[in-house]
Amino acid sequence: MKKILTLLFFVFSITCISQVTKQPNIIIILADDMGYSDLGCTGSEIETPNLDKMASEGVLFTHFYNASVCCPTRASLLTGQYQWDAGMGSMSPSRSKYSEYQGFINERSVTMGEVLKQSGYQTYMGGKWHVGNERDMWPDKRGFDKFYGTPAGGGIYFYPSKFYDRPIFWNGELVKPDTTWYSTDGFTDYAINFIENERIDKKPFFMYLAYIAPHYPLQAKQQDIEKYKNKYSVGYEAVRNARFKKQQKLGIVSNELELSPAVYPDWESVENKEQEAREMAVYAAMVDCMDQNIGRLLKTLKEQGIEENTIVFFLSDNGAGLTDFNKTPEVKIGSRNSNATYGIWHNVSNTPYRKGKQMEHEGGIITPMIARWPAGIKNKGEIIHEPAHINDFMPTCIELAGAKYPKIFNGNEIGEYDGQSFLPLIYGKEQDKERIYFWSFIGNKAIRQGDWKLVQLHEKDWELYNIKNDPTEINDLSKKEQAKFDELHAMYNDFAKEHGVRPWPLDK
Numbered sequence: 094m095k096k097i098l099t100l101l102f103f104v105f106s107i108t109c110i111s112q113v114t115k116q117p118n119i120i121i122i123l124a125d126d127m128g129y130s131d132l133g134c135t136g137s138e139i140e141t142p143n144l145d146k147m148a149s150e151g152v153l154f155t156h157f158y159n160a161s162v163c164c165p166t167r168a169s170l171l172t173g174q175y176q177w178d179a180g181m182g183s184m185s186p187s188r189s190k191y192s193e194y195q196g197f198i199n200e201r202s203v204t205m206g207e208v209l210k211q212s213g214y215q216t217y218m219g220g221k222w223h224v225g226n227e228r229d230m231w232p233d234k235r236g237f238d239k240f241y242g243t244p245a246g247g248g249i250y251f252y253p254s255k256f257y258d259r260p261i262f263w264n265g266e267l268v269k270p271d272t273t274w275y276s277t278d279g280f281t282d283y284a285i286n287f288i289e290n291e292r293i294d295k296k297p298f299f300m301y302l303a304y305i306a307p308h309y310p311l312q313a314k315q316q317d318i319e320k321y322k323n324k325y326s327v328g329y330e331a332v333r334n335a336r337f338k339k340q341q342k343l344g345i346v347s348n349e350l351e352l353s354p355a356v357y358p359d360w361e362s363v364e365n366k367e368q369e370a371r372e373m374a375v376y377a378a379m380v381d382c383m384d385q386n387i388g389r390l391l392k393t394l395k396e397q398g399i400e401e402n403t404i405v406f407f408l409s410d411n412g413a414g415l416t417d418f419n420k421t422p423e424v425k426i427g428s429r430n431s432n433a434t435y436g437i438w439h440n441v442s443n444t445p446y447r448k449g450k451q452m453e454h455e456g457g458i459i460t461p462m463i464a465r466w467p468a469g470i471k472n473k474g475e476i477i478h479e480p481a482h483i484n485d486f487m488p489t490c491i492e493l494a495g496a497k498y499p500k501i502f503n504g505n506e507i508g509e510y511d512g513q514s515f516l517p518l519i520y521g522k523e524q525d526k527e528r529i530y531f532w533s534f535i536g537n538k539a540i541r542q543g544d545w546k547l548v549q550l551h552e553k554d555w556e557l558y559n560i561k562n563d564p565t566e567i568n569d570l571s572k573k574e575q576a577k578f579d580e581l582h583a584m585y586n587d588f589a590k591e592h593g594v595r596p597w598p599l600d601k
Contacts, residue, residue, distance in 0.1 A: 128442020173487025206236025328360030
């Protein structure tokens, strides 16, 4: 059945994009730890005119699921598989004895770079890789012709970082940026240089641009911070409520939706209001800077005459992070020597949802996703509320490119992808409403089928929600809907067994 549906979607997609006479260029832009409501088009007061324009000229998915944390999400995006099948059930490197948790993309998986390269695409990766730290696991060893960025995790903005060891490489060679370098700008500079000077004309390209922003530490350029220095002195509640009202006005959420309970204290009880407001101002500056750079990239596409047949996607790897610390209290938050997070503001970033990064409640696993393609998307400005998943990118890009997913690659038998193309959703066609989605990370678990979702925090009781009626997960029905609870619980256990999902903590 899966193969039949895939074939039907492929035929449908080719029909819809028949006016495009050649393979489109494909760009996937991934933010790091950005919350659900942090864009203007999803409710924010942060200035994101370029991403807002992308949404108005393309389509905006409001229920695009990720894997709740960076490494698993990136593995699923690149391979189309659930993270355990790709070897990334946890963070990198995990060095577990279990193949599902080995901490790098395995040889039974192929990356989108490898698949599209075989279909005639030039391939480029910029930014944060984080799905294999050893030299033979880097992007240029997994299908990307060019790579500029850090093979390890995030955390670097100004160079060098005092806190995180994140060397920068260009095609395998160590580079040392100067003191004016800022990672969001630097990653964009090299991406633009590839488009302007290194791509082969009339040959399609695939670009995967993975920013570190707005992941901690809070570090931004002063001119960007200045724009927001007085914005957040009104406190958490005022900003969150304003975002929620804007979301309702934009049609991002229903007017009948109940906002999830706040987890922050009353603003009047906060002792250091100036510092708290500063934290959110710096975070906003980091998002703003990312949007500015995306604007630079889009401008380059237009100047090069390739804007029309380039499809650009944007999303985040997970919801906002809950980490709360300031390891440099003596330093001004936002400077190159600052090592702090924005803590409780995550509840504002994730408006209107509960929880956040690493958790399988909606605040951890849902992201807005924008797709813009002037030559191929005609229903401009449409908001798509149907769910889709991070592992859907592989089959979607295969259809866009007319590529073929291999059964054997480099002598290895390749497992099937788990995703399905979301092109039909872009063109107004319904997907399987009973599709099943699964999540698990460090003991946090969830399964969704249709309107029903079963979710658990590590070592806590399972919770059951009707996501259609209660998307903010307020009314737990686990004691009232026993039959549905048992059905989903059994399905989750079957899935875990099939995909090698282990109890947490791992028995190394």
